[in-house]
Amino acid sequence: MAVYVNGELVLYGFVGESLWREGFTSSEVLQALAEHGTDNDLNVLLNSGGGYAFEGIAIYNALKAHKGTVTVKIDAIAASAASVIALAGDSIVMRAGSELMIHDPSGSTYGTASDHDKTSAALNKLAKQMSSLYSARSGKDLAEVRQIMKDETWFTAExxxxxxxxxxxxxxxxxxxxxxxxxxxxxxxERLVALAVEKGWTFEREINRIAASAAPTSQEETSMAETTEAGGKSVDVAKVTADATAAAQTRIKAILGSDEAKGREAQAQHLAFSTDMAAEDAVAILAAGVAAQPTSEAEEEANPAAYEAERLRASGQALPSDSPKPAQAKLNRAGIFASRAQQMKGA
Incomplete structure (x- = not known):
């Protein structure tokens, strides 16, 4: 679905990815805002059940930086990360029957107790950042907002x-x-849960679809994938898979274990698990966080890489690459949500 339609920003679907063939990313929003023009007033049509928290914060920051008046219209639902996006509106208008949901951010970790502790610290830091946004908008004190988040609160328009x-x-x-x-x-x-089941909007089903789209489409392709490479040499599929897994683990440890990640755990988690960025590039972005943000176009032109790194740091995250991500990367990220769904079913 297009993000920029007839002069309006249309944010429908999953925040930060295309799941169930719907969704939008911060990169797409930034491109749409550039096309719309910085000084022009803007309508944002929002209908999203949520997605990646850092993508939501990045979009919030982009909309807040827009110089024209921003009107956010919640067409049906603004839940989780989408509720953060809604806060960027100079005015927020909700249709009759629409809903807004606020809750604590969630995530998953694979690793040692120390790894889980790092995730817990990152989530707590992110929750604090989000609560400050909700507090500023509503005028409620932080303690009340934190309780609203912990209770996973659903609001009607009224x-x-x-x-x-x-x-x-x-x-x-x-x-x-x-x-x-x-x-x-x-x-x-209950009506939303029933709708998800009726429409097949389950993470398990979406994971299977993504996995199927990444698989060879014929027996011949399967055979070739298992036995040969482009030069006709024999390929040890098990070894290739093991090497790829080891490389991924090494990359993640290099990012999360770097000195530059200290004090920037939430951003480091995003770079490690939600992007395909090389470890050295991710560490460079974390390190660039100490640099002063350029204050003029001349400074931006003089050092565009540092400017972009600082812009990303200021928004609390790093944007994914504009290049298409492998289907497996989508599968891994979607799997976080599927795991939560399985836990809910077993509860």
Missing amino acids: EAVEAGFADEAEEAKAKQATAFDYRVYANAP
Whole structure:
């Protein structure tokens, strides 16, 4: 689905990726804003069940930096990371029957107790950052906002206005909520859970679809993949797989274990698990965080790499590469949500 349509920003689907063939990324939003023009007023049509927290924060920052007046219209739902995006509006308008949901960020870790401790610290830091945004918008104190987040609170349009998270509840009827596996939320309305099941919006099913799209399409291709490479030499598939796994583990450890990651754990986690960036490039971005942000176009032109690194640091994350990601990378990231879905089912 296009992000920029008829002069409006249309943010429908998963935040930070295309799942169930719907979604949008911070890179796409930045491109759309450049096309729209910095000084022009902007309508943002929002309908999203959530996604990657750092992508949501990056989009929030991009919209807040827009010089024209930004009006966010919640067409159906703004949950999780999408609720952060909504906060960027100079005014937030919710359709009748639409919903806004606020909760604590979540994630998963594979590794030692120390690895889990690092994830816990990163999530707590991210929750604090998000709570400050909700507090500033609503006028509520941080303690009250943190409790709202921990309770995973769902607001109707009227409730959101009363709580200070929206400005207007209009009479126009809400559209259907966009694709998302609403089963992963503890307090999701029953109708959304039922809709996800009815439409097949489950992470398990989406993972299978992604895996199938990455697999060879014929027996001949399968055979070739298992036995030969382009030069006709024999290939040890098990060894190639083992080498790739070892390389991935080495890359992750290099990023998370670097001195530059200290104090920037949340950003390091994003670079390690949500991008395909080489370890040395990720560490360079973390290291660039200590540099002063350029304050003029001349400085930006003089050192564009440092400027971009600092811009990403300022937004609290690093943007994924514009180049297409391998299907397996999508599968790995989607798997985080699928694991949570399995836990919910087993609870």
